[in-house]
Amino acid sequence: MSCPSPFHRPVMIAQCLEYLAPREGGLYLDCTIGGGGHAEALLVRTGVTARLIGLDLDDQALLEAGVRLAPFGERVTLIAANFARAGEVLARLGVGAVDGLLADLGVSSWQFDQRERGFTFAPDVSLDMRMNQSGQLTAAEILNRWRLDELQALFQRGEVPRSGRLAGAIVAQRRVAPFRTSTDLLRLLDGLGLANRRTFHPATLVFQALRLATNREQENLTLLLSQLPALLKPGGRCVFLSYHSLEDRPVKQALREREADGSMHILTHRVVRPSEDEVRSNPRARSAKLRAAERPASL
Ligand SMILES: C[S@@+](CC[C@H](N)C(=O)[O-])C[C@H]1O[C@@H](n2cnc3c(N)ncnc32)[C@H](O)[C@@H]1O
Known part of the structure; x- marks a missing residue:
């Protein structure tokens, strides 16, 4: 071998x-x-x-x-x-x-290590997350276009805590500027107190839920x-x-x-x-x- x-x-x-x-x-x-x-x-x-x-x-x-x-x-x-x-x-x-x-x-x-694929929540990574690179839907598309109820359902399905509050904050934030990179999302999560707990990184669940939805996993x-x-x-x-x-x-x-x-x-x-x-x-x-x-x- x-x-x-x-x-x-x-x-x-x-x-x-x-x-x-x-x-x-x-x-x-x-x-x-x-x-x-x-x-x-x-x-x-x-x-x-x-x-x-x-x-x-x-x-x-x-x-x-x-x-x-x-x-x-x-x-x-x-x-x-x-x-x-x-x-x-x-x-x-x-x-x-x-x-x-x-x-x-x-x-x-x-896939995880290729920054341009956007699977990691390291800073300044494009919010892509597609396994199939000819697929249409990216994580950024989801954040910028999905309805409030769709976002809430996505995060609920991903077992993200406070999914309603998170979905609402995303919709409010994208009116100011669209989500492009992991930093845009991390900043929002930080503001909601979702990115900085000492134990399990709650942002992990948010990024995972987005990945699951992007690829219909x-x-x-x-x-x-x-x-x-x-x-x-x-x-x-x-x-x-x-x-x-x-x-x-x-x-x-x-x-x-x-x-x-x-x-x-x-x-x-x-x-x-x-x-x-x-x-x-x-x-x-x-x-x-x-x-x-x-x-x-x-x-
Ligand atoms: C954990 S890796 C597999 C690693 C592999 N067992 C090896 O030894 O290298 C998972 C792979 O499954 C692919 N994948 C995920 N969902 C898939 C799907 N619905 N259909 C086909 N491939 C998929 C991913 O693109 C990724 O390459």
């Missing part, structure tokens, strides 16, 4: 492989290919016959993954697509279902989950890695519902967390939660 890419250090690789249990000749779907780290580990594990389809919204990630996975040649198919449409993508490729599916949710370290995840277990062959497995409760909760709930109706069997009755060693060497792994389930072989 090549050296860990500076693009993104894949999280909980060993546990992902343990639960996916990839095998020779299998077909796998990486819904969030990113820099291709998980995909590479899976392809190495499965010898020379397994194949992998990788999706991403971000063209730059697909380029990076293309370089990393080039040694696997035609075993890899990379597609610019939203995982919300995973079923359609598979159908277009003439594939009914896969032996394993991985969804490593959220943004990659690389919650809707996309719901749509992906709604395609289970159909995306999987009988005996096929899925693994979800999430990084905050707004990702983990819908995964947990969907898998429980599938288990209740007998269409899936949960493999992780207790959520799986990274080891202390991994968190020490990759602090971005600290909030990761892994959940996995299997489509029963008899269905």
Whole structure:
């Protein structure tokens, strides 16, 4: 396996492989290919016959993954697509279902570190936040154009405290000057006492809520989950890695519902967390939660 890419250090690789249990000749779907780290580990594990389809919204990630996975040649198919449409993508490729599916949710370290992509709340960063750079909607557009009630609903959905007050302050502020950079928003949050608490940075929740809305992340995840277990062959497995409760909760709930109706069997009755060693060497792994389930072989 090549050296860990500076693009993104894949999280909980060993546990992902343990639960996916990839095998020779299998077909796998990486819904969030990113820099291709998980995909590479899976392809190495499965010898020379397994194949992998990788999706991403971000063209730059697909380029990076293309370089990393080039040694696997035609075993890899990379597609610019939203995982919300995973079923359609598979159908277009003439594939009914896969032996394993991985969804490593959220943004990659690389996306986060690219200031011009606007995912960080470092000062003077443009309020972009699009994973798909050809998408129309940016975080600035949301702040400058969405109605008061839409903004309030967005922040409520993102579990931001005092969402009504925040939405009202945004609408008042944009009458004075439009929001362009993270500094414009941080200044407003500071004025509301939302940017300077000692504990968890409340601005984190505001920026996260905007990112979720810009990329329709919650809707996309719901749509992906709604395609289970159909995306999987009988005996096929899925693994979800999430990084905050707004990702983990819908995964947990969907898998429980599938288990209740007998269409899936949960493999992780207790959520799986990274080891202390991994968190020490990759602090971005600290909030990761892994959940996995299997489509029963008899269905
Ligand atoms: C945490 S990174 C994945 C990193 C990857 N596992 C690796 O080893 O490098 C998440 C990736 O998912 C992509 N992504 C997020 N939502 C998506 C969606 N709805 N459809 C397709 N890709 C998505 C992001 O653009 C990002 O590249």
